[in-house]
Every structure is written in C-alpha cells, then in structure tokens.
Amino acid sequence: YANAFSAIFDSNLTSVITGVILLLFGTGPIKGFATTLIIGIICSFFTAVYLTRLIYILCAKSKAFENLTFSTPLSSKMFTGTRYNFLGARKTSFIAVGIFVAVIVISLFVRGLNQGIDFSGGRNYVVQFDHPVKTHELDAKLTPLFGGAQLSVITIDDDTKVRISTNYKIDSEEEGVDQEITKILYDGLQDELNGMSMEDFSTTNENIGIMSSQKVGPTVANDMRTDAYIAVILALIAMFFYILLRFRNVAFSVGALAAVAFTAFTIVGFYSMFWGVFPFAMEIDQSFIAAILTVIGYQINDTVVVFDRVRENVGLYPKQSFFDTINSSINSTLGRTVMTSGSTLLVLLCIFILGGDSIRSFVFAMIFGVVIGTLATMFVAAPVAYLTDARRNTGRSKTAA
Template identity: 35%
Template sequence: MSNTGRKPFDFMGWRKLAFALSAVLIVMSVVSLAVRGLNFGLDFTGGTSVELAYQEAPSLDAIRDDLSAAGYEQFVVQNFGADTEILIRMAESGNPEMANEVAAVLGAGGDTLELVSSEFVGSQVGKELKEDSGLGLLIALAVVLIYVGMRFQLKFGIASVIPLAHDVIIILGVFALFQWTFDLTVLAALLAVIGYSLNDTIVVMDRIRENFRRMREGDSNHVINASINQTLSRTINTSGTTLVVLLALYFLGGEAINNFAIALIIGVVVGTYSSIYVSANLLIVLGVSREDLLLPVKEGAGDGEEEEQPPEWLNRM
C-alpha cells in the first residue's frame, strides 16, 4: 500500500496517552467485574426450557408481555426451528408443573398451542459450563502465544496475546457495568473477537517484521509507525465493513442475539484500537529491535548475497 500524497500519522507520538487510556479501561473493567459481577444467563445458572408449537406463527414480543404480566421475571423467548415453534427458557425452579403453567398462561389469550417438551437443567451444569468456558478462553490465549512466538518471535507473541486479553477484559467489564446478560452467545462472541483481533494484529506484526529487515534507518518507533501507516487502509476497511454488518445484526436481528451483536461491536472497536496501539506499545516496551529479527546467515553465503525481499502480496498492500 502506498502512502503517496498523504503525510503519515504519528501513531507512536500518542502511545503514552493510549497506554493511560488502556490502563484506565482495564482498571474500570476489573472493578466492575469485582463489584457488580457478570449477569449470567440461563445457560450458566440453570433453569427450565419449554418448547411450544403454535398453529400460527406468534409474536415473540406478545409472548414476552404475557409472561411478564404473569409474574415471570427471568426468561428468554426465541424461535426454535420453524416460525410456529417457540423455545422459552425460564430461570431455575424446582416446580415440576412450570411447563404446564407457562402453556396455560400463553394459551389463555386464545392461541392454539401444544406443549412439545420441557427440560430442567440444574445449576451444577451451569457451574461446570462457566468453568469450562473460562478454561477454553485461557487455552485459546496460550495457543496464540505459542503460535505467534514460533511464527515470529517471543516478544511478538507476548505483544499479540496481551492485547487479546485486554480486549476480552474490557468487553467483560462493559457487560458487568451495564449488567447485560452474559450467555453462550456472548461467549461465542468473545471467541470470535479473539480471532478477529488476532488476525488484525498479525497483519500489523508481519509488516513490522518485514520493515525491520528492509528499513536501514530510523529507530523502533519510526519503523513501527511506518508499518502501522502502511496497513492502515486495510485495517479501516476491514473494521468498517464488519461494523456495518454487526450494526445491521443488532438493529434487525431481534432480541435473542442483541447481546451477541453488542459484544462483537465492542470487540471490533477495541480490537482495532489494540492492534494499533496496545501491541505496538508492548513491542517498544519489550525492546524489540532489528537484531531480534535478523535472518540467520546461510552457511556458505557470501557478503554479496542479496537481501531477502518481502513477499509480493505484502508489497501490494
């Protein structure tokens, strides 16, 4: 990608301010998680699921209103397969007649419906799910550290994993602050954010590595700044198009996936920021230099051997 006609933006000139911003966001997120905690959904706390079949497609909002009017507080209503099939997940209860009571409440308005099935999931299953979810996130971060450390260099691996943890903690902190429901869809969004942010970071890291080998003048700040500017258009285009899709998903996708879309929107914004500032900041803090990235001299190679050139795809960015 060429920067002809455009003065490069001094990203690294703002790195101290960005570091302070990240520190404030992380502290606020940790405090929110410690004080308010996550509002775990029925996937994690356990509850009763009720599957109903209607003769005609019902209004999900009308079902929610009927359940609220009947005194039920924690529940999730969504389509299950066809438009006439509804899945309702209720907060944990030891009442074996809850499914029949729910069917009676919803049938009182004159709708013809049939109770297809009901299932109770205890809190122990939800507790195991929470533990497994946390372990899965830690394993994902560890695998990323190993991969990037082998693919690039250990300092690059550390500078790639910490921004991922940074993104996840901020998303969790926002959900704790506003007490938005944290369920399996949000967990899936967190894993998607890790993949998205990692992909963005790897593109920047790859250009930094190549420029350290190609550029013979300038310190680490100069090389990293030039690399970020060279990949900036790609970063903006990718983030922009992704956000358009996610905003459409949030406004048009329905209540069942609202939190999923919100988590991804926050993740894309924070992930784009972290791939530019957090990862680059960490490289400078870790003292990355040309010596860390020098290619090993091939045995028998002479002094006149040509310098390795970057791949063709990188020159077209």
C-alpha cells in the first residue's frame, strides 16, 4: 500500500482534473456526467486506499488469511518475467504512428467529421410511438424528404422513443420553417403513426408524437465547439504541467503529452474514417468530447503508473542505464496494465451491447480510446520520454541499439 500510494494518488488526481474541466466547459448532461465522475473517483480512492487496507489489517490476524494468495493457477504465470524490448521497437512504433497519423489527416481532409447538432447547429425532436420501431427504417424514410440535409435517428430509453436530429434550413430566417419540418416528419412517419392527425402529432403534451423539440442556432453551436476545443487543449496542458510537477522531469511530461495527443487524435480520426459505415451515430458532439476527456484521464492514469515505476527503479538501481530501467518498468507493470484495461473494457462492452443507441457512440469512443491509450503508453509515451531525456541517455545499454 505504501509503495503504490503515489501512483494511485497521481493517476486519480489527473482523472479528477479532466472531470473538473468537463464540469467547467460542459453543458447539460455533460455537467452531470462530470459531477458523477468526480464523486466516483473520490469515493473509489477512499475505499481502495483506506477501507481495503483496514480490512486486510483486521483480517490478517486470522488463520484464513495466513495462506492468502492473489493469483490462480491460470493467472500465476501471466506476465511474469516478461522481457519484451519495448524501447528497442521504438523505430517500428514511430513508423506505425506516422502512417496512422498520415491516414487520419487525409481522412479529415477528404471525409471530414460528422458534426452533431451541438457543433453544427440544427433541431432535435424527441418522438414517442405506441409500438417498437427500428431506427434504420425511420432514417431511410426521412432522409430523402430532407433534401440532402444531415439527419440522424437514434433510440432513446427503449425502442418506442427516438431522437431525430437535422440541420435542415438551420441558417434560414424564413417564418414557418419549424412547421415545415414538423410536416416533413409527420409525412415521413405516417406508416408508424396509426392514423394520428397532424395536430395531435405536433402537440407536445400528448403521450404519442413529438414529445419535445430543441433548436441549436449556428452561433450557439460555434460557442459549444469553441468551448470543446478549449476543454481538450486545457486538459492536455494540465496533464503536461501536473506530470512535470510530480516527476520533476520534462521528459516524462513530453512523453505523456505525446501519448495523450496521439490517443485523442486517433479517436477523432477513426470517427472521421468510419462515420456512416458503422450502424450507429458516430457524431462529434459534446458527448464525444466528454469521451475524449475521459480517455485522456484514463491514458494519464495508465502512463503515471509506468512512470512512477521508472522513478522508483531509478532510485533503486542508479547505475542501471535509463534504457533498461524504462524497459524493465514497463514489463513489471504489464500485468497491472493489461488487467486494468481488460476489466475496464469488460464494463464498457456490456454498456455498448446492452445500452441504448443514445450512448453507443460515446461508449465506443471510450472502448477505442482505452485500447489505443494502453498501447500508446508503452509504444509512444515511454519511447518519447527516453529520447527526450538526453541527460540519462548517455548511459545507454547495449540493448538500446
């Protein structure tokens, strides 16, 4: 517990920092998500560091705990004695990263991003039906009626309620645009309304039909988009300076920043390449930004654990080359890294499969970010930190070549 405290404290505090940034720059449900995230981190920190230690101390005196082990026959040999040369593979890693970044840049220029209503401006309509409906069928019926404007249909709560979003005539100042869109929705959904009148469909106090509507103008959308950019940039800057403050080594800050930036950029690029391909809305909106910031916190969490072990090993083995110290530190924390990422992925996969369409894009960004973030810690953060620390590189080992 004593040896692990600094890594646990640092990794949790960096996640709290991203939560605070979400709280300051998010709106609506994003603020609620940030509040829940911060409370959850604080509570889990208290239970993991204090309560579990108290329980072990109390139970350690009993005979049942005399032969306590923390492994099973299956896990006892997993990730023990690994000696993978992570830094030796840095050239291959950087080539792969370069290729991936080039592909993403091309995709951003060619395909762009599927910006949600939050960032592009538009109208949201929540429509309730009296029977289950399929979103892809509704999308196919409505898309031709909106003349090429952006349209998305996702499930809310259950299969009887959907959210329909469109930027159709969002820049128009003409009167009657709202009524026009309502009429288009009514005509396109005729087969699902069971003879409901136009008046009943458009009345929000009815149990069936349009339950609520919201318009996000271009100016508001631009403000939201600007706040999102600021939030991500502030998160990156905050991570850089916190790592610098805690580790007193700019190399660790540069390595962490490189890994975090690559992870965030990769998620954005993946959404650019595959929106419209996957069977769910891959929109760039506030929920997506919340996912990016949460992944940044997770990424730093993972990186801090490795760097903390590096700092510990530098003190324990001052004569060992920095190259070997970093390699041995990554290998010694590999089991923790894989198990933590694996347990996180299990939860996210359950939410992705069993959750509704309204959060599927958010959860997918988290899943992709956890995988990329874990790899980036080992193949981006550590090599960049090694190359940046010229002072220690003078003592390279023979394996460094």
